[in-house]
Amino acid sequence: MFNIELKDVGKSYGDNEVLRGIDLSIEQGSFTAIVGRSGCGKSTLLRIIAKLEEVSKGTLLFTGEETKEPKIRIMFQDDRLLPWKNNLNNIALGSVNQMLAKESLEKVGLIDKQSDWPDQLSGGQKQRIALARALASNPDILLFDEPLGALDALTRMEMQKLIEGLWEQQQFTSLLVTHDVTEAVHLADRVIVIDKGVIQLDEEIDLPRPRVRNEKFTYYEKKILNQILGG
Amino acid sequence: MGDKLNRNTGWYNNRFFPWVLPIVFVVLWQVLGQYNIITSTLLPTPLEVVQAAIRLFNTEELQEHVFISTQRALIGFFIGGIIGFVLGLFNGTILFSEKLTDTTIQMVRTIPHLALIPLVILWFGIGESAKVFLVAVGVMFPIYINTFNGIKNVDRKLIEMGSVYGLSRWRLFTNIILPGSLPSILVGIRYALGVMWMSLIVAETIGADSGIGFMATSAREFMQMDIVVLTIVLYAILGKLSDVIAKLFEQRLLKWNAAFNKK
Ligand SMILES: Nc1ncnc2c1ncn2[C@@H]1O[C@H](COP(=O)(O)OP(=O)(O)OP(=O)(O)O)[C@@H](O)[C@H]1O
Ligand SMILES: [Mg+2]
Numbered sequence: 001m002f003n004i005e006l007k008d009v010g011k012s013y014g015d016n017e018v019l020r021g022i023d024l025s026i027e028q029g030s031f032t033a034i035v036g037r038s039g040c041g042k043s044t045l046l047r048i049i050a051k052l053e054e055v056s057k058g059t060l061l062f063t064g065e066e067t068k069e070p071k072i073r074i075m076f077q078d079d080r081l082l083p084w085k086n087n088l089n090n091i092a093l094g095s096v097n098q099m100l101a102k103e104s105l106e107k108v109g110l111i112d113k114q115s116d117w118p119d120q121l122s123g124g125q126k127q128r129i130a131l132a133r134a135l136a137s138n139p140d141i142l143l144f145d146e147p148l149g150a151l152d153a154l155t156r157m158e159m160q161k162l163i164e165g166l167w168e169q170q171q172f173t174s175l176l177v178t179h180d181v182t183e184a185v186h187l188a189d190r191v192i193v194i195d196k197g198v199i200q201l202d203e204e205i206d207l208p209r210p211r212v213r214n215e216k217f218t219y220y221e222k223k224i225l226n227q228i229l230g231g
Numbered sequence: 232m233g234d235k236l237n238r239n240t241g242w243y244n245n246r247f248f249p250w251v252l253p254i255v256f257v258v259l260w261q262v263l264g265q266y267n268i269i270t271s272t273l274l275p276t277p278l279e280v281v282q283a284a285i286r287l288f289n290t291e292e293l294q295e296h297v298f299i300s301t302q303r304a305l306i307g308f309f310i311g312g313i314i315g316f317v318l319g320l321f322n323g324t325i326l327f328s329e330k331l332t333d334t335t336i337q338m339v340r341t342i343p344h345l346a347l348i349p350l351v352i353l354w355f356g357i358g359e360s361a362k363v364f365l366v367a368v369g370v371m372f373p374i375y376i377n378t379f380n381g382i383k384n385v386d387r388k389l390i391e392m393g394s395v396y397g398l399s400r401w402r403l404f405t406n407i408i409l410p411g412s413l414p415s416i417l418v419g420i421r422y423a424l425g426v427m428w429m430s431l432i433v434a435e436t437i438g439a440d441s442g443i444g445f446m447a448t449s450a451r452e453f454m455q456m457d458i459v460v461l462t463i464v465l466y467a468i469l470g471k472l473s474d475v476i477a478k479l480f481e482q483r484l485l486k487w488n489a490a491f492n493k494k
Binding site: 050052071072073074076078080082083084085093094117119133137 | 388389391392488
């Protein structure tokens, strides 16, 4: 189990300073959402944590009692399934064995599609396969980079429920980038607003699960939205 | 399937109609020859060509020459194909190797390989190695180019996904890079098969003591027009046959691609 610690992290592409002075510590097993305007550096932050990008400044640490490296997986906005592997084998790519792959295909409810090609599925089903692939490896940390952005409202709600359920079951650390404030408040224990490369708001969401849209819910929604629009 | 745009119910839209023209052509050719409108010393009739084929088949000359030509073609193809594939593989995956050799290969590629014939004859004489060499050189470049481009054009996002999933270099190659470049490699193979037969025809016509090209040149000396035409038909059949085999391979290996294209 791991905590994620970012200390004074900065990232620049040439003269373009995308992130600066990011101090963030994310507890193991928690669910954090990152929201912000387009181009504010959300994906960059995720990519740094996934070690797809180097930091320009500061440090990234994974702390915990274990000495091994954490197992990190990402779900991208596009499904990134391999069109030449059937659905089961796509999932097996992220898994230690075929059994786990099947299990996780069952969890997302697509076991009857195991020997189809990904291109025979709908967009929402593809993202479910991508989720199953990420889960099949029992990740310590699961990063979501707007994986539901391209889905219709109904499928989105279904996927949110699925993600929430699986997170409660498997207790991986979740980091969700989204531009949908409602989605953030619905899923996360904590919402972080990034603007102009710095953290502008860091809000605990103190609501019981499963969450319903009550007064308190809308209070959080408004607060976060105001921060994004006003900042 | 329920694709209204592509469905055409015209009487001509079936499997047999495209064959009408070739059949009319052959029948016309036969009739014109039979009534001596075309003299058979200029062009034998289709029936005469078939009879020549049967005659040579019975003496087993036909099988022997076809076998030798096919053997040359395949040996040259495998040598050239493997060299082209390995070069494409290295240059597609290792930047150092690409920077070192790609420009040179692209330069050499612009030389038509058949222009090497005088040189090849000086080096190898007109023996087996000359023919195999020409085929190999001709086959090498299309396979190289398509392997190289295929690898270079594999979706970077999929490779990135693979590295997030902790795939080793080898598994990244076998699971993502190779299957991703396979469609392009297969296009290269089909194209190279055409080049293979063309190179062999030229090489065998210039000098050989066996093979289809030898059949053609010796028949020409004795004015056996039926055999000359037969050799042309043989090359055509072999070319078509290798293309069909390659296509079958393609369909087997790219089943996922068919599913993709149907959408
Ligand atoms: N590889 C790169 N090279 C140069 N600049 C980059 C690179 N990747 C991102 N950037 C820049 O960094 C900034 C932040 O990009 P990022 O993808 O993190 O935004 P985002 O918050 O995820 O936006 P969106 O919500 O639209 O996905 C942008 O201005 C972008 O132009
Ligand atoms: Mg982004």
